[in-house]
Amino acid sequence: MDDRAEMLGPEKAGRETAFSRPFADTAPAVAPAVGRRRGRGWMERSEVRSLYLLAAFLVAAYALPFVIGIRYGTVRWDAEWLGYLGTVVLSGFLQGGVYAMFAVGLTMIFGVMRIINAAHGEWVMMGAYLTWAAFFYLGVDPLLSLVFTLPIAFVFGMVVQKLLLNAVVGQPELTGLLVTFGLGLTMIYVAELIFTTDFRTIPYAPHSVQITDSIAVSQNKLISFTMALAISVGVYFLLKLTRIGKAIRATALNAEVAMVCGVNVGLIYLITTGIAASLAVAGGALVSIQFGFNPETGIIYTLQAFTIIILGGRGHYLGALIGGFMLAVLESLVSLMIPNGTAMVELAAYGLLIAVLLIRPGGLMGVKEG
Amino acid sequence: MTQREHLRNLALLGLLALGLLALPQGLSVYLTSFALFTMMYVVLALSWNIISGFTGYTSFGHVAFYGIGAYACAILVVDHGWSWVTTLFAGALVAGLVAVAIGYPVLRLKGPYFAIAMLGMAEGTRVVATVWDGLTHGGLGISFPSVENSTSTYYAMLVLMLITIAVAYLVAHSRFGIRLNAIREDEVAAEALGINVTRYKLLAFVLSAVFPAAAGGIQAYKVLYIEPQAVFFVQITIAMALMSMLGGKGTVIGPVIGAVLLYTAQELTWVNFPTAHLIAYGLFIIVVARFMPRGLIGFAIDRGWVRKGMVH
Numbered sequence: 001m002d003d004r005a006e007m008l009g010p011e012k013a014g015r016e017t018a019f020s021r022p023f024a025d026t027a028p029a030v031a032p033a034v035g036r037r038r039g040r041g042w043m044e045r046s047e048v049r050s051l052y053l054l055a056a057f058l059v060a061a062y063a064l065p066f067v068i069g070i071r072y073g074t075v076r077w078d079a080e081w082l083g084y085l086g087t088v089v090l091s092g093f094l095q096g097g098v099y100a101m102f103a104v105g106l107t108m109i110f111g112v113m114r115i116i117n118a119a120h121g122e123w124v125m126m127g128a129y130l131t132w133a134a135f136f137y138l139g140v141d142p143l144l145s146l147v148f149t150l151p152i153a154f155v156f157g158m159v160v161q162k163l164l165l166n167a168v169v170g171q172p173e174l175t176g177l178l179v180t181f182g183l184g185l186t187m188i189y190v191a192e193l194i195f196t197t198d199f200r201t202i203p204y205a206p207h208s209v210q211i212t213d214s215i216a217v218s219q220n221k222l223i224s225f226t227m228a229l230a231i232s233v234g235v236y237f238l239l240k241l242t243r244i245g246k247a248i249r250a251t252a253l254n255a256e257v258a259m260v261c262g263v264n265v266g267l268i269y270l271i272t273t274g275i276a277a278s279l280a281v282a283g284g285a286l287v288s289i290q291f292g293f294n295p296e297t298g299i300i301y302t303l304q305a306f307t308i309i310i311l312g313g314r315g316h317y318l319g320a321l322i323g324g325f326m327l328a329v330l331e332s333l334v335s336l337m338i339p340n341g342t343a344m345v346e347l348a349a350y351g352l353l354i355a356v357l358l359i360r361p362g363g364l365m366g367v368k369e370g
Numbered sequence: 371m372t373q374r375e376h377l378r379n380l381a382l383l384g385l386l387a388l389g390l391l392a393l394p395q396g397l398s399v400y401l402t403s404f405a406l407f408t409m410m411y412v413v414l415a416l417s418w419n420i421i422s423g424f425t426g427y428t429s430f431g432h433v434a435f436y437g438i439g440a441y442a443c444a445i446l447v448v449d450h451g452w453s454w455v456t457t458l459f460a461g462a463l464v465a466g467l468v469a470v471a472i473g474y475p476v477l478r479l480k481g482p483y484f485a486i487a488m489l490g491m492a493e494g495t496r497v498v499a500t501v502w503d504g505l506t507h508g509g510l511g512i513s514f515p516s517v518e519n520s521t522s523t524y525y526a527m528l529v530l531m532l533i534t535i536a537v538a539y540l541v542a543h544s545r546f547g548i549r550l551n552a553i554r555e556d557e558v559a560a561e562a563l564g565i566n567v568t569r570y571k572l573l574a575f576v577l578s579a580v581f582p583a584a585a586g587g588i589q590a591y592k593v594l595y596i597e598p599q600a601v602f603f604v605q606i607t608i609a610m611a612l613m614s615m616l617g618g619k620g621t622v623i624g625p626v627i628g629a630v631l632l633y634t635a636q637e638l639t640w641v642n643f644p645t646a647h648l649i650a651y652g653l654f655i656i657v658v659a660r661f662m663p664r665g666l667i668g669f670a671i672d673r674g675w676v677r678k679g680m681v682h
Contacts, residue, residue: 173482174428182655189648350494357487358475
């Protein structure tokens with residue numbers, strides 16, 4: 001039953017709790033150990049229950065925009081509206097790939113060093129401005145500029161690690177939060193000093209691509225998604241297949257043991273932050289060709305990235321990808337159907353964040369705390 | 371600490387109160403309001419310190435309570451015609467109830483998870499305040515009718531500050547405070563000793579929520595205009611944390627020193643270097659968090675200037 005729930009994915013599993021197993025909670029609290037092991041696979045009872053709860057919550061969260069939309073008459077169910085729905089969900093999905101990419105950077109820093117990088121959104125913002133500057137002052141194509149913005153970001157990340165984060169590893173969480181927040185604040189005001197607070201946009205591939213008769217997505221979204229996917233897959237293989245990737249994962253599991261096994265943990269910290277900064281800057285470049293940005297847009301990206309890594313499971317790579325898609329699709333549903341939706345979009349992220357933390361802090365993938 | 375030392379501290383607080391009572395007579399309107407805001411930050415930092423310093427639960431969204439208090443004051447005064455002093459109690463009550471409602475689930479989270487959840491909570495409250503037009507007038511904010519409020523708000527803030535200092539002092543020297551410290555040091559061990567950790571954490575959280583709400587109300591009536599962006603500003607949370615840390619987190623006198631020093635420094639740099647001061651502020655946060663996480667008090671204790679048990 002639980003294995004099936006695993007395969008069906010969380011949404012289906014949620015429906016199963018609601019309908020086919022209404023009395024799951026009344027089962028005997030203490031099952032024989034052997035029976036539990038055989039019946040429940042590797043998951044414990046509380047784990048399974050929290051997964052069901054989370055799934056039920058997610059189903060409710062996705063249903064809510066529809067319910068509100070029906071109440072306010074923004075849902076119409078005719079062909080034209082369904083076309084809008086398809087368009088919005090598809091572009092949300094494409095957006096999710098970009099979110100997931102920069103969220104992976106956050107989850108890497110958190111996983112390896114247990115530091116919450118409160119400046120992550122500002123790194124994304126920095127990427128957007130680097131791309132913008134390259135485009136307007138040097139006339140470089142936004143995608144081509146990744147060739148030199150990524151190395152800049154990597155070096156930037158290493159410098160940040162060397163000067164600030166190395167001292168924070170192992171300290172109480174407030175220290176890391178404050179240090180990175182201070183960094184973010186400094187970056188915001190430096191950006192304001194250089195670029196002012198005006199909103200900037202990069203006009204890039206604004207045409208839309210007709211997928212079916214009624215569903216169309218804009219070119220820049222498709223390009224961003226493809227790039228994000230390519231970079232994510234690259235990082236995935238870097239982590240899975242190379243020696244460096246193995247060392248990073250070992251450090252994330254247990255830094256001391258990794259050190260004993262001959263991993264140069266200090267170097268791994270440098271590389272991790274470098275990669276994380278590069279991912280954030282790449283995310284910024286891909287965001288900048290779709291949306292306007294100003295120095296203060298960073299915090300939204302920070303919170304989105306938090307939501308994604310909490311939803312997916314901290315330190316879990318595939319989880320971040322799924323979390324990115326789920327958040328972005330939910331956001332697009334909210335902005336389509338709820339009146340005053342653009343202001344409510346942010347609420348989707350915060351609501352998901354808090355609910356997931358409360359229901360299942362390990363996220364969809366059930367990462368254990370530690 | 372002995373009876374004598376408590377009496378000495380009470381006398382010091384009384385002297386401070388007398389000095390501040392007389393202050394508006396001799397000062398310009400600008401300096402009065404400067405003193406008012408300094409006292410406001412003392413209230414905020416001390417309240418934050420109850421949950422995050424004494425109990426060890428780093429709240430990264432405490433501005434939510436401040437904003438709730440400000441909105442309670444503005445809505446009740448402008449839309450319902452209450453007298454503004456009454457709204458402070460109403461705001462504190464609302465914030466206390468909100469703290470119970472969110473604290474009960476959120477305080478189960480540990481360390482960084484609690485911090486992130488509170489950050490999301492505060493930002494979420496801001497969005498609600500922006501979207502819920504019918505109650506909060508939306509993103510345009512609420513303007514009060516113009517009144518003369520310089521002295522009345524000053525005294526209200528003074529009273530609030532004295533109450534907050536007294537409460538923080540009493541907490542720090544009570545069994546309640548010792549239990550909070552036990553929770554901070556090792557929650558599992560505290561629970562094993564028979565401390566009802568859920569209840570004490572919740573109580574500390576509520577205590578740390580009511581004073582910022584009242585401060586937010588006074589601030590709203592002082593400035594006579596509020597909007598979601600201003601009263602749910604993330605940097606107010608940061609200021610609370612930074613001031614506590616600068617003075618010495620987990621002590622009573624630390625946040626007071628930190629708030630006075632930092633707010634004064636901010637005001638001076640803001641006046642003299644309007645563009646560079648924000649960058650300097652960001653760098654300052656980094657320096658304080660990076661080099662003196664135990665604050666000035668910790669610095670003084672390390673050098674033997676202050677006896678360890680004296681600083682509470």
